[in-house]
Amino acid sequence: MAVFMKFRIIPVTPFMQNCSVLWCEETGHGAVVDPGGDISSILSVAEECGVTLEKILVTHGHIDHAGAVVELAERLGLPVEGPQREDRFWIDGMPEQSSKFGFPAARPFTPDRWLEQGDVVQFGNVKMNVLHCPGHTPGHVVFFHEPSRLAIVGDVLFKGSIGRTDFPRGDFNTLIASIRGRLWPLGDDVAFIPGHGPMSTLGNERRSNPYCGDRCAPVLQDDRG
Incomplete structure (x- = not known):
């Protein structure tokens, strides 16, 4: 029997990053995805929704997505899962990121x-x-939660746009390959929570996204300016 999931989106930090509280309908246990900051707001939503937080999930190591991971983990005694280890240099550089972008x-x-x-x-x-x-x-x-047809995609894909690739070790062609090779096969009906801005569906982006949609010719470089 399928287990369904509920969610609430909490925009955090001056970058209005979409932190998400996800929880299991059956148990009320949940996770926080990308706690970049504003912990009090995150905890208020969890309390309001009756969620017992079990862990922290991290999509990638940028400050607006991961800046409050340590504080939240220590405050609640939560384990942290993610991202993939190639983002270690971003996480190790958290103090420099916070200084550069004016974060706590x-x-x-x-x-x-x-x-x-x-x-x-x-x-x-x-x-x-x-x-x-x-x-x-x-x-x-x-x-990706298949029964709910919901993906939390961080800064890979947005409604009408895609993630920046001009940061260290970003790569435009690799990003397009990730979207087309790993997101599109999930199905057009899949809704997604992006790292910033409104939700959309994969089908809508396949039809209309000017950077990665099906009508786009193969792109060899980042031409967004």
Whole structure:
């Protein structure tokens, strides 16, 4: 029998990053995805929804997605899972990131579990598949819950756009390959929570996204300017 999942999106940090609280309908146990900051807001939503948080999931190592991981993990005694280990240099550089972008001081961390393509993460009775989708960062991962037809894609894909690739070890062609090779096969009906901005569906982006949609010719470089 399928186990369904509920979610709430909490925009955090001055970058309005979409942190998500996910939880199992059957047990009320859940996870926080990408706690970049504003912990009080995250905890308020979890309390309001009656969610018992079990773990922290991280899509990638940018400050707006991972800046509050250490504080939240220590406050609640939560394990951290993700991203993929190629993002270690971003996580190790958390203090420099926080200084550069004007964020509160953030500490590096080592996840309790680095994630790889094909792994499964679980909270309550919910199991989510892990997709390694590099390009925005080399260790970026996506979380997909098949019964709910929902993906949490971080900064891989947005409504009408895609993630930046001008940061260290970003690569435009790799990002497009991740989207077309690992997201599109999930199905047009899959809704996704992006790292910023409104939700969309994979089908809508395949039809209309000017950077990675099906009508786009193969692109050899980032031409977004």
